[in-house]
Amino acid sequence: MKRLRLLIVGAVGAVAGVVLLLLSGVLNFAASSGHWDVTDLFFDLAARQSVTLRSVGIDVPDLDDPRMIRRGAGHYEMVCAACHGSPGRPPEAFAANLTPRPPLLLEQMQRWRPAERTFFTVKHGIKRTAMPAWPTQLRDDEVWEMVAFLEAMPSLTTDDYRALAGDRRIANCTNCHGDDGRGRGNAFPRLDIQSSLYLAGALRAFRDGHRASGTMISAASGLTDAQIVELSAVLGQGTVVEPEGAEHGRAIAAGEVAGLPACDSCHGPSARPDFPRLAGQQRDFLIRQLELFTTLQEQRGGVHAEIMSTAVHRLTPEQKESVADWYGD
Amino acid sequence: MLAAPVILLAGCSPQQSALHPAGVDAHELANLFWFMSAAGFVVWLIVMGAAIYAVLGRRKPTSERFGDNFILIGGVAFPTIGLAILLVFGLSLLPSWGRDDVPELRVHVQAEQYWWRLSYELRDGSRLETANELHLPVDAVIEFALTSSDVIHSFWIPALGGKMDAIPGRTNLLRLEPTKPGIYRGVCAEFCGPSHALMAFPVEVHDADGFAAWLEAEQRPASDVGSGTFLAAGCGACHTVRGVTEISSIGPDLTHLAARGTIGAGTLPNNADQLLAWISSPDHIKPDARMPPYESLPESDRRAIVDYLVSLK
Numbered sequence: 001m002k003r004l005r006l007l008i009v010g011a012v013g014a015v016a017g018v019v020l021l022l023l024s025g026v027l028n029f030a031a032s033s034g035h036w037d038v039t040d041l042f043f044d045l046a047a048r049q050s051v052t053l054r055s056v057g058i059d060v061p062d063l064d065d066p067r068m069i070r071r072g073a074g075h076y077e078m079v080c081a082a083c084h085g086s087p088g089r090p091p092e093a094f095a096a097n098l099t100p101r102p103p104l105l106l107e108q109m110q111r112w113r114p115a116e117r118t119f120f121t122v123k124h125g126i127k128r129t130a131m132p133a134w135p136t137q138l139r140d141d142e143v144w145e146m147v148a149f150l151e152a153m154p155s156l157t158t159d160d161y162r163a164l165a166g167d168r169r170i171a172n173c174t175n176c177h178g179d180d181g182r183g184r185g186n187a188f189p190r191l192d193i194q195s196s197l198y199l200a201g202a203l204r205a206f207r208d209g210h211r212a213s214g215t216m217i218s219a220a221s222g223l224t225d226a227q228i229v230e231l232s233a234v235l236g237q238g239t240v241v242e243p244e245g246a247e248h249g250r251a252i253a254a255g256e257v258a259g260l261p262a263c264d265s266c267h268g269p270s271a272r273p274d275f276p277r278l279a280g281q282q283r284d285f286l287i288r289q290l291e292l293f294t295t296l297q298e299q300r301g302g303v304h305a306e307i308m309s310t311a312v313h314r315l316t317p318e319q320k321e322s323v324a325d326w327y328g329d
Numbered sequence: 330m331l332a333a334p335v336i337l338l339a340g341c342s343p344q345q346s347a348l349h350p351a352g353v354d355a356h357e358l359a360n361l362f363w364f365m366s367a368a369g370f371v372v373w374l375i376v377m378g379a380a381i382y383a384v385l386g387r388r389k390p391t392s393e394r395f396g397d398n399f400i401l402i403g404g405v406a407f408p409t410i411g412l413a414i415l416l417v418f419g420l421s422l423l424p425s426w427g428r429d430d431v432p433e434l435r436v437h438v439q440a441e442q443y444w445w446r447l448s449y450e451l452r453d454g455s456r457l458e459t460a461n462e463l464h465l466p467v468d469a470v471i472e473f474a475l476t477s478s479d480v481i482h483s484f485w486i487p488a489l490g491g492k493m494d495a496i497p498g499r500t501n502l503l504r505l506e507p508t509k510p511g512i513y514r515g516v517c518a519e520f521c522g523p524s525h526a527l528m529a530f531p532v533e534v535h536d537a538d539g540f541a542a543w544l545e546a547e548q549r550p551a552s553d554v555g556s557g558t559f560l561a562a563g564c565g566a567c568h569t570v571r572g573v574t575e576i577s578s579i580g581p582d583l584t585h586l587a588a589r590g591t592i593g594a595g596t597l598p599n600n601a602d603q604l605l606a607w608i609s610s611p612d613h614i615k616p617d618a619r620m621p622p623y624e625s626l627p628e629s630d631r632r633a634i635v636d637y638l639v640s641l642k
Binding site: 259261 | 560561562563564565566567576577579619620621622623624625626630
């Protein structure tokens with residue numbers, strides 16, 4: 001009986017001690033104070049094991065496409081380089097004052113293998129660190145592009161890197177979409193073929209997080225309405241491109257294939273200016289958007305996403321290829 | 330308290346009632362119904378009478394011979410003869426096989442989830458396509474060639490006759506002969522998906538002159554005045570408006586939409602407010618409808634589209 005009492009008193013005392021420790025504010029949570037080695041060890045190990053366990057069973061796609069690396073590079077320069085550094089440029093000064101300190105990926109990428117663990121980390125981020133999750137959980141394709149770039153980064157020279165990624169300190173849009181808005185390296189969508197009205201709607205959707213793209217959500221975040229109008233006016237040239245290509249794609253676009261809505265009705269030159277134009281657009285981009293409408297449906301986002309996500313189901317995979325061949329560049 | 334009987338009585342409206350026949354077949358079916366019901370009532374009276382007699386009647390035992398005869402007559406002869414009479418009467422209403430006389434009008438009906446594509450065969454052999462509202466001449470034999478583009482539907486105008494399935498990949502022929510001008514209601518009578526109950530169509534039976542006038546009006550092309558917003562929004566990707574856009578016929582023909590009494594295949598009354606609601610969000614009105622919602626267009630543009638639709642008399 002006496003023993004039991006001692007046990008109870010001990011347990012209550014221990015709980016009270018922990019509560020007191022928390023409430024008293026004695027524990028130092030200042031980033032400037034750093035971590036004890038043992039705390040570092042604990043959190044590092046926990047994070048590493050968590051990523052390892054949860055990345056089991058993730059299938060790694062082919063990561064060698066240079067356009068994937070290029071797209072990943074654009075995002076890296078825009079978002080990641082400030083904390084993790086990039087070839088030829090150290091991290092911003094503030095990164096050194098983060099606790100835990102972001103790893104210099106140029107030197108440490110080898111520790112983040114295999115690719116599925118990198119993928120999991122980039123997609124989901126790490127708790128209680130400055131590492132954020134990808135801005136949308138719907139776009140694994142974008143995350144894989146980042147992984148492709150990260151795997152390639154240690155072998156890049158400064159010049160290679162600048163050629164791929166541009167410089168965020170100079171321009172966010174044209175780094176990827178090119179000075180003329182025609183998309184660099186055949187890896188990014190063309191903007192010059194769109195109307196300024198369409199681009200403004202798309203930018204607002206990205207900024208407000210309604211359209212699923214981690215890269216564009218990051219790029220458009222913080223833009224004011226006035227800035228969006230200004231950017232759209234410059235980038236949206238309304239350049240008209242005459243599509244050319246296989247007969248089958250032309251027939252689908254013109255509505256000559258039974259059971260398929262005519263693409264041209266909404267995407268041709270006489271359609272509403274706030275509907276996107278397709279003629280001259282980057283081919284892979286068209287295919288990917290068709291896939292996104294199919295899999296994400298209206299969650300793909302954008303002003304008129306519900307219209308397209310209803311129409312897209314009528315297209316077979318082969319028909320999507322044909323249409324992209326017809327409109328695409 | 331009042332609501333329940335009122336709702337029940339709504340089922341008695343003659344537009345969609347097999348008991349208010351307005352066609353040759355419907356008359357025969359109604360006669361069959363009344364004859365069968367009357368005969369059934371007589372049989373019911375006899376059986377009930379026998380049951381009451383057996384319980385309350387005289388207690389004296391009957392002879393064995395009476396019992397045998399009673400079973401023979403009441404249990405064998407009476408049902409055999411009675412059912413045979415009813416069967417002969419019922420079979421006499423079966424349509425004759427392979428009629429080779431030419432109907433006065435042939436209408437091709439393609440049932441689709443969840444509307445009716447109607448195509449009139451004209452005298453010169455050409456076709457006139459319309460949708461979701463059937464116009465017929467009185468006292469004429471009309472042949473419907475029924476098919477479906479997706480699942481099995483069933484074409485039924487209770488006031489005019491029996492129903493027949495519309496089956497993908499084959500054509501079923503149904504003949505009807507309306508006898509009384511008026512407005513009736515047809516329905517899909519085979520469950521075909523979430524909006525099966527919203528797949529109906531008004532049927533207007535005209536006198537001969539009235540039908541000729543309708544047919545002539547229906548053949549006129551539409552005007553493109555005010556069609557700008559309608560066309561720019563891509564409506565022509567699925568809808569035909571003869572004389573204005575004839576690229577595609579995935580959805581219902583809209584050439585004379587404003588002349589129809591309902592929209593959404595008998596779902597809503599046809600007016601500007603309902604049209605606006607419909608193009609904004611068809612799926613909310615009619616679950617699983619194939620048309621995309623145009624709620625993302627500015628309301629002024631949607632109203633401009635509705636203005637054009639309302640002008641399609």
